[in-house]
Amino acid sequence: MARDVVKNAKKESVDVKQKDRRDNKPTFNLDSWKPKTDIGRKVKLGEIKNIDEILDKGLKMLEPEIVEFFLPNMESILIMVGQSKGKFGGGKRSIWRQTQKKTCEGNRTKFTSAAIVGDHNGYIGLGVGSAKETVPAREKAIRQAKLNLIKIKRGCGSWECSCAGPHSIPFKVKGGCGSVRIEIMPAPKGSNLTIEKECKRMLELAGIHDVYSKTKGQTGTKLNMIKACFAALKQLSQMRVLPEHIEKLGIVEGRNE
Ligand SMILES: [Zn+2]
Numbered sequence: 001m002a003r004d005v006v007k008n009a010k011k012e013s014v015d016v017k018q019k020d021r022r023d024n025k026p027t028f029n030l031d032s033w034k035p036k037t038d039i040g041r042k043v044k045l046g047e048i049k050n051i052d053e054i055l056d057k058g059l060k061m062l063e064p065e066i067v068e069f070f071l072p073n074m075e076s077i078l079i080m081v082g083q084s085k086g087k088f089g090g091g092k093r094s095i096w097r098q099t100q101k102k103t104c105e106g107n108r109t110k111f112t113s114a115a116i117v118g119d120h121n122g123y124i125g126l127g128v129g130s131a132k133e134t135v136p137a138r139e140k141a142i143r144q145a146k147l148n149l150i151k152i153k154r155g156c157g158s159w160e161c162s163c164a165g166p167h168s169i170p171f172k173v174k175g176g177c178g179s180v181r182i183e184i185m186p187a188p189k190g191s192n193l194t195i196e197k198e199c200k201r202m203l204e205l206a207g208i209h210d211v212y213s214k215t216k217g218q219t220g221t222k223l224n225m226i227k228a229c230f231a232a233l234k235q236l237s238q239m240r241v242l243p244e245h246i247e248k249l250g251i252v253e254g255r256n257e
Pocket residue numbers: 156158161162163164165167168188189
């Protein structure tokens with residue numbers, strides 16, 4: 001039975017191509033949504049008009065529909081965290097990390113997947129989910145990513161540019177997970193995202209266009225890599241800035257109108 005699961009996973013991982021990693025099905029429908037939490041009810045009644053009200057207060061969202069309601073043009077991407085099996089050092093990268101536990105009945109397989117959601121305009125979320133089969137793992141990851149949404153600051157902190165536009169980040173940030181350490185730095189206009197491939201997708205979704213970066217440690221462990229990058233971006237939202245710097249660096253928090 002375990003073998004069948006592995007076979008199915010192989011088939012699916014071959015089917016999933018680069019463009020299929022995005023799924024943008026417009027499934028959200030306000031009328032059919034029945035909120036279960038207080039925040040959800042307030043959102044449906046229109047008492048909470050903006051997602052910033054929830055994020056600024058640090059309230060915990062438990063329903064992904066809240067994020068779907070406020071950010072309708074949100075996109076989700078699955079990160080290549082795993083590798084398909086194969087001889088000679090393994091096969092292609094895949095969106096599922098497959099691990100096995102040895103038990104007396106046989107091998108118990110588990111799939112892990114990581115998803116990022118963002119609206120290309122200041123909001124980004126990361127989620128990880130694992131299950132016995134591939135599809136529930138992906139669903140869990142996307143749900144978690146929506147619930148882990150953060151609002152980032154953008155600006156221009158580069159001394160080579162100083163244009164005060166929100167194309168880069170206002171200051172240097174650091175993040176880590178496992179052995180991976182990452183440092184993301186402001187860059188002048190036109191220098192693009194000079195960063196590792198999967199982190200690049202994350203910054204694109206967040207709406208940042210130019211950065212420099214530096215990494216250390218086992219960056220091939222993509223799950224840790226992407227978590228470190230998210231930790232660095234979280235610093236952007238947590239740092240307090242002086243009012244004079246907001247004007248000087250052109251800091252925009254969240255959505256850029
Ligand atoms: Zn600039």
